[in-house]
Amino acid sequence: MATQRRMQFVHGQVAWMLATILGLSLLGAPSYELFFVSSLIGFLVVTELTAPFNVTPQWRARLKWLVLVGLCGFAYIVVRRIVELLPPEVLPW
Template sequence: MPTQRRQRFIHGQLAWMLVTLVLLAALGAVSLETFFLISLLGFLIITELTAPLNVTPTWRKRLRWIIFAGLAVFGMFILRFLQRTLLPEVF
């Protein structure tokens, strides 16, 4: 049974992603990279805004792995961008 704080966290992340998708669609700038990066930014912000002060529940400790995975994918996007920008004749 999820706690109220966990539900608030999940609802906040889902709302952030939905608003992001709607705004990107309205601007005509929908791409996987853009959506992922803005969603990751929202995830990091919501993680910090909902962090408890005294005790860290076990489910919040597991968020660290999601953050590491998200940052690794972000790094891959950066490397892909640099390859396309600096070596355009190869790609």
Template sequence: MATRRRHRYITATVAWQLMTVLVLALLGSLSFELVFVISLIGILVITELTAPFAITPAWRRRLIWVIAGGLLVFGYIVIRRIIEILPQGVI
């Protein structure tokens, strides 16, 4: 049972990321930052949609560390973008 759910989670995540790369490539907007941010959004959504009700398996508890790392990188991307937008003398 757990293996089937884990397989479903991985399949959904990989499908989301492949669709992300394909759509961004078709739009001509393929960049690492956009792929990362949209993939992170997908991981968060898929994680919430596939969350079990009663028991949390060990592999789901380890996802917290992956998500936390992704959110740290996302914060870095946001801060870097804000610094690019601000005028030179502000910071």
């Protein structure tokens, strides 16, 4: 049963990422940042939709570290974008 749930999770994530690539290609806006953010949103959605009600398997307990890494990457992208928008006079370096 655990392997079936794990494969359901993996299939859901792969489907989301393929749909993201297709959607970004159709919109003519493929970029690594948009793909990363869209994949992170998909990862969080798939994680919640496939969460068990009673018991948390060990492999799902390790997903929190992937979520943490993804959120750190998202924070880096946001900070970089904010720095790009600020005028050079505001930045201390």
